[in-house]
Amino acid sequence: MQTVIAFIIVFGSLVFFHELGHFIFAKRAGILVREFAIGMGPKIFGMMKGETLYTIRLLPLGGYVRMAGEDVDQIELQPGYRVGLILNRDNVAEKIYLNQNVQNPNVLFMEVERADLEKELWIEGYDEENQFVRINVSRQAIVVENGTELMIAPLDRQFNSKTVGQRAMAIFAGPLFNFILAFFVFAFIAMMQGVPTYEPIIYDVVENGPAAEAGMQKGDFVKAIDGDPIEDWQELSGTVQEKPGEELTFLVERGGQEIELTMTPDALEESGKEYGQIGVMYQSPVEKNPLKALAFGVTQTYDYTVLILGLLGDLVTGQFTIDALSGPVGIYKATETVAQYGVYNLMNWAAVLSINLGIMNLLPLPALDGGRLLFFGVEALRGKPVDRQKEGLVHFVGIVLLMILMVVVTWNDIQRFFF
Incomplete structure (x- = not known):
């Protein structure tokens, strides 16, 4: 679990x-984001906030952001559609009911003749008294169809625009x-x-290894190998690995004194390639900054x-x-x-x-x-x-x-x- x-x-x-x-x-x-989903498959949780539906879905194998205009999600009001409109105080449609009966005295029913829900945002048609009307539509208008709500997406809010x-x-x-x-x-x-500071400080020495036999001790600070300065552990490790079987002289600092130690790395082989090893362990000092x-x-x-x-x-x-x-x-x-x-x-x-x-x-x-x-x-x-x-x-x-x-x-x- x-x-x-x-x-x-x-x-x-x-x-x-x-x-x-x-x-x-x-x-x-300025793109209208319809849904922000974590997971795929059936919805197990959803919350509408603003113009976006935030969902958690069953399968934790991905997610998606659904943007208006990416999919076929635009509403087209064809001639002959019967719609119900809820208007605000300025007689602008804020909610559009498609082909369904709505028990609300404030709903204006009309038969659509033409509509533009992308550019100029209006609906033209005939009301129940057979009068021709033109109703402007809000940029945040909601279309309701079969209980599902979808906000219209004016052209300038669509991804492809x-x-x-x-x-x-x-x-x-x-x-x-x-x-x-x-x-x-x-x-x-x-x-x-x-x-990690990667300072070339010996964390521990393996018994009977080349380093131990040469007298190297835990805490030794390696300053140079064969006279070449050593700046960090990676440089130390790389130098040793590149010289299997070759005698090396280490200059180390111990207790404020410099000591020279001579050792020959063991020659080991991996994947057909030979490399050197002296038998020491490393754990980088750290600095909180x-x-x-x-x-x-x-x-x-x-x-x-x-x-x-x-x-x-x-x-x-x-x-x-x-x-x-x-x-x-x-x-x-x-x-x-x-x-x-x-x-x-x-x-x-x-x-x-x-x-x-x-x-x-x-x-x-x-x-x-x-x-x-x-x-x-x-x-x-x-x-x-x-x-x-x-x-x-x-x-x-x-x-x-x-x-x-x-x-x-x-x-x-x-x-x-x-x-």
Whole structure:
């Protein structure tokens, strides 16, 4: 149960911040956001606030921000429709009932002749006394049909009416917020636990190893190897690994005195490659500094981004196969393992997943944010949008292929963990 809760919190947070990016920049562009959903499938909770419906859905495997104009959600009043209108004090329609009887004495019934609910916002037709009337419609008018309410979306509130830049930013903001979330999580962990200084200080010495036999002790500060200054632990480790079987002279500081120690790294082999090891353990000292914590958040986000992009490159070049990929089941099992090592490790894992989610969504594939951004780029170059039906078909095919990939990856996870 603890793992289930951890998984829902971690994955839900990633989805929430991703969709929050879409939501904020859509609102900034003046786009009507109809729904902000966390999860997919049937609705288990919903709350209408302002012009947006906020929902939590059954399957914690994603989410979405539904913007006016993206789907076929526009209301068309065809000639002959019988509608009921509730007017405000200025005789402007605020609520429109479609083809249903409404028991309200304040409702004006009319048969529609013509209507414009996108540009000029009016309805023309004949009232119950067969008089021709023209009623202006509010920009926030609600259309009610079969008990379902839907706010009209004037053309300037629709997604496709915005500039290429505004639409691209509304889509790009989702992945962007995943990187921002990762930065803040890494920075928060660093503020709480301290920022590693990576000073080349020996944490412990393995018995009978080259370092122990040379007289190296816990707490020794390594200043140089073969006369070359050592700035941090990574440089120390790299130097030792590159010189298996070669005699090295270490200059260490111990108790305020400098001591020279000579040792020869053991030659070990991994994946057909030889490397050196002297038998010491390391645990970086930490420093609690808010500014350095923020810088640590930036560097960690950058480093993990480069690492994940490198793994993607290996996938493209065939250095590892699709069998190495993990889906929801694999992420769940990894979350179960990480959660056992404490909340900070779980937060670190969430930050890495957030970067991964941001990168994956930016891939130029149909149905992903990157695929949509690719179409916006084509539109910017052509000076006109790609045919909506053709673009929709490409995204539909992309969704089908992604679902197939998800099934394959999930089946691989099930076989890996349960068989």
